[in-house]
Amino acid sequence: MLITPFDPWKSKLCTCPEKLTLNPYTGCSHRCVYCYVSSYVPNFFHCRPKKNLIPRLAKEAAKLDGELISIANSSDPYPYIEETLGLTKACLQLLSKHNCKLQLITKSTLVTRDISILKKTPSMVSISITTEDDKIAKHLEPSAPPPSERLKALKKLVQNGIPVSVRIDPIIPLLNNTPKRLIKKLASIGVPHITCSTYKAKYDNWKRFTQAFPTTAKLLRPLYFEKGDRIGRNFYLPKEMRQEIVTKVRKLAENEGIKFSSCRENLPQLNSATCDGSWLI
Numbered sequence: 001m002l003i004t005p006f007d008p009w010k011s012k013l014c015t016c017p018e019k020l021t022l023n024p025y026t027g028c029s030h031r032c033v034y035c036y037v038s039s040y041v042p043n044f045f046h047c048r049p050k051k052n053l054i055p056r057l058a059k060e061a062a063k064l065d066g067e068l069i070s071i072a073n074s075s076d077p078y079p080y081i082e083e084t085l086g087l088t089k090a091c092l093q094l095l096s097k098h099n100c101k102l103q104l105i106t107k108s109t110l111v112t113r114d115i116s117i118l119k120k121t122p123s124m125v126s127i128s129i130t131t132e133d134d135k136i137a138k139h140l141e142p143s144a145p146p147p148s149e150r151l152k153a154l155k156k157l158v159q160n161g162i163p164v165s166v167r168i169d170p171i172i173p174l175l176n177n178t179p180k181r182l183i184k185k186l187a188s189i190g191v192p193h194i195t196c197s198t199y200k201a202k203y204d205n206w207k208r209f210t211q212a213f214p215t216t217a218k219l220l221r222p223l224y225f226e227k228g229d230r231i232g233r234n235f236y237l238p239k240e241m242r243q244e245i246v247t248k249v250r251k252l253a254e255n256e257g258i259k260f261s262s263c264r265e266n267l268p269q270l271n272s273a274t275c276d277g278s279w280l281i
Contacts, residue, residue: 001060002022002023002050002053002056002057002060003020003021003022003057003060003061003064003069004020004021004022005018005019005020005021006018006019006020006021006070006073011264012266013231013264013265013266014264015261015263015268015271015274015275016274016275016276016278017068017274017276017278018068019067019068019069019070019103019276019278020067020068020069020070021069021070021071021072021073021074022057022069022070022071022072022091022095023050023071023072023073023074023075023077024049024050024053024071024072024075024077024082024087024088024091025047025048025049025050025072025075025076025077025079025081025082025087025088026041026047026048026049026050026075027041027043027044027045027046027047027048027075027079028044028045028047028075028076028079029045029047029076029079029080029081029143030076030079030107030108030141030142030143030144031045031141031142031143031144032107032140032141032142032144033139033140033141033142033205033208033209033211033212033213034140034170034172034199034205034208034209035205036200036202036205036234037074037075038204038205039202039203039204039205039233041074047075047079047080047081049081049085049087053087053090053091054087054090054091054094057091057094057095058094061094061095061097061098061100062098064095064098064099064100065098065099066099066100066101067100067101068100068101068102068103068278068281069095069100069101069102069103070103070105070276070278071088071091071092071102071103071104071105072105073105076105076106076107076108077091077104077105077106077108077111078106078108078110078111079108080143082108082110083110088114089113089114089117092114092117092118092121093117095121096117096120096121100121100122101121101122101123101278101281102118102121102122102123102124103123103124103125103126103276103277103278103281104118104123104124104125104126105126105128105167106125106126106127106128107127107128107129107141107144107145107150108144108145108153109145109149109150109152109153111125111127111153111157112153112156112157115156115157115160115162118157118160118162119160119161119162122281123162123163123281124162124163124164124165124277124278124280124281125157125162125163125164125165126164126165126166126167126195126276126277127150127153127154127164127165127166127167128166128167128168128169129147129150129151129154129166129167129168129182129186130147130168130169130170130171130176131147131175131176131179131182132147132148132151132179132181132182132185133147133176134146134147134148136175136176139212139213140175140176140212147182151185151186151189154166154186154189154191155189158189158190158191163192163277163280163281164191164192164193164277164280165191165192165193165194165195165276165277165280166186166191166193166194166195167194167195167196167197167263168182168183168194168195168196168197168249169195169196169197169263170197170198170199170200171196171197171198171199171245171249172198172199172216172220173220173223173237173241173245174216174219174220175213175216177245177248178248179196179249179252180252183249183252183253183256183258184256186256186258187256187257187258191258192258192259192280193258193259193260193261193273193277193279193280194249194253194258194259194260194261195260195261195262195263195275195276195277196245196246196249196260196261196262196263197262197263197264197265198236198237198242198245198246198265199237200231200234200235200236200264201224201225201234201235201236202233202234202235206224206235223237223238223241224236224237239266242265242267243265243267246262246265246267246270247270250262250270250272254272259272259273260272260273261273261274261275261276261277262275263275
């Protein structure tokens with residue numbers, strides 16, 4: 001199946017509403033050092049399209065009627081090969097014919113190419129911006145479009161009436177945990193909702209992180225692996241520190257009149273809106 005339930009394991013940490021999910025591609029070309037999906041999808045940074053994607057999706061979409069489809073949760077729907085292949089665009093065109101509500105989650109500016117489809121379909125776009133600093137982002141998300149370009153894409157979406165949300169995710173102490181300037185920029189664009197989440201270390205992404213930021217990793221190691229919490233296969237910061245970080249971001253958002261949510265932090269009491277931004281549709 002291409003279209004599957006989101007979070008079928010019903011994690012207690014997940015506060016997303018019930019929805020379906022679709023990943024047109026396996027893997028992702030952005031090569032983010034903190035990526036968690038690389039721990040369970042082989043050869044993850046080699047992005048490839050799903051086999052017979054459009055014919056298979058056509059059969060599955062025929063059974064849908066108005067469901068919320070989240071695209072994509074295990075890979076970016078706009079990898080670089082999408083500009084040539086246009087598979088995500090074809091998926092949007094197909095799903096829009098079946099009265100589906102569409103949620104796009106991306107770091108790519110290519111989403112603006114599909115504004116004409118999104119304007120005619122109940123939809124929203126969530127763009128991840130970890131930092132407003134292009135230099136830090138180049139090391140953190142080496143093959144993703146720079147944050148400055150993502151901000152321009154956000155502005156274009158807002159100007160065209162497309163509901164938007166921004167994920168400041170992950171927040172990493174000593175690196176990007178003071179997003180005041182970023183949030184002010186988002187407010188000036190007209191972004192109505194922010195979701196934030198702290199970095200959850202896994203063995204593979206921690207290895208990449210230590211290679212990219214060796215000094216920061218040395219300082220953070222005891223916080224994650226000695227003083228922090230282990231939840232499943234993830235190493236979290238100590239809860240008190242996570243709560244302090246998330247609360248600070250919430251206050252910054254509230255000061256700018258922006259709705260706020262946290263993601264998988266076990267801090268639902270801090271949320272002022274549904275975490276995934278789908279309420280904007």
